[in-house]
Amino acid sequence: MKGKKYGVGIVGFGGIATACHMPGWQKLDDIEIFGAVDSSGKARKTAKEEFNIPHVFDDYRKLLEIKDIDIIDICTPNTSHFPITIASLKAGKHVICEKPLAVSVKEVEGMIKEAKKAGRKLMAAQPQRFRKDSAAVKKMIDAGDFGEIYHAVAYAMRRRGVPCRDTFIKKALSGGGPMFDIGVHILDLTYWFMGCPKVHSVKGVSCTKLAKRTDIRGAWGEWDRKSYDVEDFATGYIRFADGRTIFLSCSFLANMEKMEDFSTNLYGTEAGLRWPEGKIYTEKKGVLQDIEIRFDSLPNITPHHEEIRAFLECVKKDREVPVKPEESLEVIKILEGIYKSAETGKEVVF
Ligand SMILES: NC(=O)c1ccc[n+]([C@@H]2O[C@H](COP(=O)([O-])OP(=O)(O)OC[C@H]3O[C@@H](n4cnc5c(N)ncnc54)[C@H](O)[C@@H]3O)[C@@H](O)[C@H]2O)c1
Incomplete structure (x- = not known):
């Protein structure tokens, strides 16, 4: 060759x-x-x-x-x-x-x-899996530091962050709004942290509340209000076959404190974690402890480059491959399930 x-x-x-x-x-x-x-x-x-x-x-x-x-x-x-x-x-x-x-x-x-x-x-x-903070957390999870992670709350929420290109706002090109664009990142990461369980069911809502309005301005420039035909907010409650759960919320435009909240909160039987801050919440010898992970002690890497190197x-x-297509299938099942549930108002059971 x-x-x-x-x-x-x-x-x-x-x-x-x-x-x-x-x-x-x-x-x-x-x-x-x-x-x-x-x-x-x-x-x-x-x-x-x-x-x-x-x-x-x-x-x-x-x-x-x-x-x-x-x-x-x-x-x-x-x-x-x-x-x-x-x-x-x-x-x-x-x-x-x-x-x-x-x-x-x-x-x-x-x-x-x-x-x-x-x-x-x-x-x-899925470059989020290749970040140094993600890789470090995954090692701790796999070593049992958090016990059983039985619930997670994942956010991909932006205050005024519509990507203005047609690629992201026209359904014919994007297939969906923030859920397919940024929700897929935080969901895939959270799902991987939880050990990639089989999805049982999904219930969700998706809607467009702010993106069509001309009095709402974009922090990254303006988008074509007429072309915009995807949701600007979606939320879902995901139940896995083993009974564990994720609560997911995604938005391009939400009235909230920060400009962005791209985070996941893991709730485990031994400890909880807020990523990417690296805050661990636990109890040892009858005393509550808040521990801070120092990711800055790890060598700097570029996640996109790491994923390409790993694929090669x-x-x-x-x-x-490190991101197995069968895992991506479960992730897409969840996202499609949220849209379907939003349409029907019912829980989607797989
Ligand atoms: N991993 C990440 O962090 C990340 C960030 C941004 C975008 N993305 C993903 O990358 C993809 C592209 O996003 P982007 O930001 O580069 O969009 P973009 O609009 O900047 O670029 C897409 C390019 O594809 C071209 N194109 C469209 N249809 C084509 C076709 N059928 N054949 C050949 N060329 C075609 C367009 O002309 C354009 O130059 C999307 O799937 C998006 O979700 C990932």
Whole structure:
């Protein structure tokens, strides 16, 4: 296989590809970026002129014809993840795909089936798992420091943080609002902290309360009020087969104290934890204790780069990927379940 180099092709050359994925791939010695695809001429120009990528196309099918490409990195809007992943797997490529892996359970199931059939790796990019504070907490959880984590409260709430691009506010592209954009991050992390249990049922609400209003201003610029057709708030109560629970809330626009609350609170039989602050709450020898973890003593890492490096290692050594697609399936089950429950007003039981 072409000396020791692995060929990479990137589909979707916008924000996340240029800011996070490209620098991540460029750090690695044993890869070569052969191609990039984008439907926008401006993005293709960036790929060619700023990043010197040799093969740049407007259609991902052309990229898949390049034999030297082993890995396809999908950085397009959410609703295109499914068709691009399926075509890439069918072409014999390994796939790392931006979050959410896809926008429905049916799509994720199809992707898992295709990956198995093709014998290729498939992984959702979930960089929160690769943060140094997350990795440290996960080690403590797995060592039993918190006992049984029987409940979690997870927030991905912003006061005035609508990402203004169509990629995030048009359902035809995003598949959903803050739940698919930022809720998926905190849910995946919390779910992983809890050991990835099987989902039993979900009850939820989603609504659009502020995003259509012209008197509400964005801290990150203005969005097209007419195009905006996703929720701006969603909340869900998730019950796992083993009886444990998560309460999740997500918003782009909420009247709240901070500009952002991206956190998870774990409640365990031995101790509780607030992440990312690293505050532990426990009782020892009859005395309540609040303990602070010093994450700053750990070496600095870039989560997006770590996830790319970890994915490549799995491709090279034919190992199971660290974010298993079956885990992403449960996460998407929850998110889809919240939308379904919001529509029907009923609990969705799986
Ligand atoms: N992990 C993270 O922290 C993080 C952060 C931001 C975005 N994302 C995810 O990354 C993906 C892209 O987000 P972004 O911020 O880069 O969006 P973006 O709008 O900046 O870029 C998307 C690019 O894809 C191109 N595109 C759209 N459809 C295409 C198609 N069918 N074929 C080829 N190119 C196509 C667009 O022209 C655009 O250049 C989304 O799934 C999003 O959820 C992840």
